């Protein structure tokens with residue numbers, strides 16, 4: 001009997017404490033990033049040559065009181081194509097956002113009337129014969145995976161083109177909103193490659209196997225109406241509105257709650273969509289414990305709120 005009790009204690013400790021310790025030690029929000037971290041090359045190797053491909057910036061503004069951050073791809077002469085330097089800046093921004101305790105939401109958009117036509121082709125052209133292509137892909141794969149898992153409700157505000165790497169980037173947010181003239185285009189097959197920034201996997205989970213195969217193998221552009229119909233987009237921005245302002249307003253219905261509740265909900269959904277069910281259930285319980293009896297909960301209970309229409 002004693003052996004039986006010892007064994008069940010041991011397995012409980014292993015089940016609860018080991019994942020927590022692993023999480024703490026790895027510094028990851030979710031332990032699932034371990035596999036992608038392992039797939040990525042040592043950052044310093046990639047850093048050294050990515051810095052040599054300049055042009056453009058990635059800019060971030062954070063509003064501490066509303067908890068809304070706006071990330072802008074800023075390379076308008078090339079329709080916001082992503083250079084090596086921008087890849088590094090994007091990775092730094094994602095790291096910064098991981099630690100932003102006041103954060104609730106993130107809008108990703110492109111400067112001017114376009115989102116992003118993927119990697120800078122001038123850079124890609126010089127990488128064909130080397131390992132640099134794989135390194136760039138692993139670097140962006142890791143960055144976009146981490147962006148997708150941020151404890152913020154994120155939305156890509158797409159005006160104009162989201163092509164190649166740009167189409168992959170827009171699948172790394174929770175929602176996508178599009179202007180009437182926007183299009184999303186997984187051009188990779190027509191360029192002799194497949195998505196490598198994680199966009200193929202995310203697209204398949206978003207729209208299902210058959211539709212993903214249709215979009216990826218045809219490389220055809222998807223306009224806002226079709227994107228809305230297949231669940232790739234969530235809203236069409238009415239013409240004549242400022243894209244970021246309209247998106248911020250649209251987002252408000254998701255960010256009314258207290259910061260810790262919004263963040264906990266996102267963590268529950270990330271776990272539910274990425275982890276095996278037992279582990280996801282455990283993460284959900286942890287998030288519940290974190291917010292139970294907290295300020296938002298206490299306030300709601302004491303008010304005896306009614307939720308009529």
Ligand SMILES: CC[C@H](C(=O)O)C(=O)SCCNC(=O)CCNC(=O)[C@H](O)C(C)(C)COP(=O)(O)OP(=O)(O)OC[C@H]1O[C@@H](n2cnc3c(N)ncnc32)[C@H](O)[C@@H]1OP(=O)(O)O
Pocket residue numbers: 077078079081117118119120121122124161163164165166187188191193195196197
């Ligand atoms: C996973 C990464 C992936 C990979 O390599 O695996 C990639 O993302 S590769 C890039 C895939 N993207 C493309 O192939 C898009 C190429 N661009 C276009 O097809 C067109 O430019 C388009 C449809 C986006 C816009 O056409 P439009 O007529 O409206 O404008 P312009 O073509 O005159 O473009 C203006 C200006 O931007 C430059 N540009 C556009 N895209 C890129 C890019 N990806 N890299 C570098 N520069 C780009 C374009 O060359 C023009 O500059 P200019 O100096 O006037 O030539």
